[in-house]
Amino acid sequence: MVEVRIARSENERDDAFNVRTKVFVEEQGVPLSLEIDExxxxxxxxxxxEDTRPIxxxxIRETDKGIAKVERVCILKEFRGQHLGxxxxxxxxxxxxxxxxxxxxxxxxSYAIPFYEKLGYMVNSPEFMDADIPHRAMEKEIQS
Incomplete structure (x- = not known):
C-alpha cells in the first residue's frame, strides 16, 4: 500500500532525507551541502x-504571510511513472x-515543468541555474 505521511518523528525525517539524498545527491550530483539546508x-x-519503505x-514552508514554498519533491527512480509525484x-x-x-x-x-503545469502551476521566471541544474520559478493560487 502506498501512502503519504507528514514526518512526525526523527526517523520519518531521516526517511525523507535518505530519499532526497538518493535522488538529488547520488542521482543528480547535487552537493550534500546544498541539498540539506537551513x-x-x-x-x-x-x-x-510503499508499506514501510520510503520512496x-x-x-513545504511558509516564506511570506500566506505564501508557501514547495521544495525537494522527489520519487526514487524505480517508482517514477506511477503518479506518486x-x-x-x-x-x-x-x-x-x-x-x-x-x-x-x-x-x-526545467524538465519537470509539464508535470507542474498539469497541476495548475504557471511559469513566472526565465530559466536559471540552481546546483548546476536548469530551473524555472512557478506558482499557483490556491483556495482557502
Missing amino acids: FDKSAQHFIVY GAGR FLIMKELEKHAESAGMKKIKLNAQ
Whole structure:
C-alpha cells in the first residue's frame, strides 16, 4: 500500500532525507551541502511510503504571510511513472490550504515543468541555474 505521511518523528525525517539524498545527491550530483539546508529544521516534511519503505519526499514552508514554498519533491527512480509525484503534491497542497496559504511557489527543474503545469502551476521566471541544474520559478493560487 502506498501512502503519504507528514514526518512526525526523527526517523520519518531521516526517511525523507535518505530519499532526497538518493535522488538529488547520488542521482543528480547535487552537493550534500546544498541539498540539506537551513530550512530543513523549520519546513514540514512529507514522505511517500510503499508499506514501510520510503520512496518519495517533499517539503513545504511558509516564506511570506500566506505564501508557501514547495521544495525537494522527489520519487526514487524505480517508482517514477506511477503518479506518486501527483500524490505527494496533492498532500502538500492540502497542507498549504489548511494552513491558510493563498499561493504556492516552487522552483521546478526545467524538465519537470509539464508535470507542474498539469497541476495548475504557471511559469513566472526565465530559466536559471540552481546546483548546476536548469530551473524555472512557478506558482499557483490556491483556495482557502
